[in-house]
Amino acid sequence: MKLYTNLFSPNARKVHAVAQELGIELETQTVDLRGGEQRTPEYLALNPNGKVPTLVDGDTTLWESNAILCYLGGKSDTDLWPKSAKRYDILRWMFWESNHFTQAIGKIIGEKIFNRDNPDQVVIDRGLKDFRKYATVLDGTLHGSHYITGDTLTLADFSVGVGLGYAQICELPLDEFQHVKRWWEALIDTPSGQTLLPPNQ
Numbered sequence: 525m526k527l528y529t530n531l532f533s534p535n536a537r538k539v540h541a542v543a544q545e546l547g548i549e550l551e552t553q554t555v556d557l558r559g560g561e562q563r564t565p566e567y568l569a570l571n572p573n574g575k576v577p578t579l580v581d582g583d584t585t586l587w588e589s590n591a592i593l594c595y596l597g598g599k600s601d602t603d604l605w606p607k608s609a610k611r612y613d614i615l616r617w618m619f620w621e622s623n624h625f626t627q628a629i630g631k632i633i634g635e636k637i638f639n640r641d642n643p644d645q646v647v648i649d650r651g652l653k654d655f656r657k658y659a660t661v662l663d664g665t666l667h668g669s670h671y672i673t674g675d676t677l678t679l680a681d682f683s684v685g686v687g688l689g690y691a692q693i694c695e696l697p698l699d700e701f702q703h704v705k706r707w708w709e710a711l712i713d714t715p716s717g718q719t720l721l722p723p724n725q
């Protein structure tokens with residue numbers, strides 16, 4: 525299986541982390557995002573969105589990181605992606621991650637990292653407001669539960685967790701969410717959890 529990736533991409537790192545947790549070895553090819561390699565005709569033929577990650581496995585070409593996580597999970601018998609109705613709960617959190625949690629954190633990342641010379645505080649405040657709104661939901665779920673969907677680690681933990689790799693640089697108010705903080709610190713205290721962290725941290 526070949527993964528087109530870039531380690532500066534959280535969406536790519538969550539795929540690396542899950543592959544590591546599952547013991548799946550991926551052949552990797554770095555896509556030079558700064559150099560615009562994602563917009564070459566060759567790459568757009570694999571992923572017309574011009575984004576990483578993209579997975580190629582024989583005749584299967586798959587983009588969207590959360591779909592790739594499910595694909596990797598389907599390669600083995602694993603609690604990460606169990607063959608039971610729990611899948612719907614896991615999927616729910618993965619949709620929630622891409623629709624809400626990542627959108628909130630993404631606003632702050634945009635200003636604090638990509639626009640760091642001239643950050644727009646209005647956008648940061650909007651991101652922080654959304655972050656608090658959704659972190660409250662996550663904190664409620666993690667109150668009394670070890671992982672997001674219960675007592676075992678699943679794809680949902682990797683999917684939701686990766687955005688918190690920016691907690692420090694984005695000054696996310698994690699201290700206000702003690703259950704999220706406990707869960708996140710335990711997650712990154714594992715080898716695959718470490719893979720969720722952005723480079724140079």
Ligand SMILES: N[C@@H](CCC(=O)N[C@@H](CS)C(=O)NCC(=O)O)C(=O)O
Pocket residue numbers: 532533534535536557562574575576577587588589590622
């Ligand atoms: N929803 C997509 C998002 C992928 C995405 O936004 N990738 C970013 C890096 S995190 C990218 O490749 N950006 C390059 C570009 O848009 O030119 C997923 O989960 O895979």
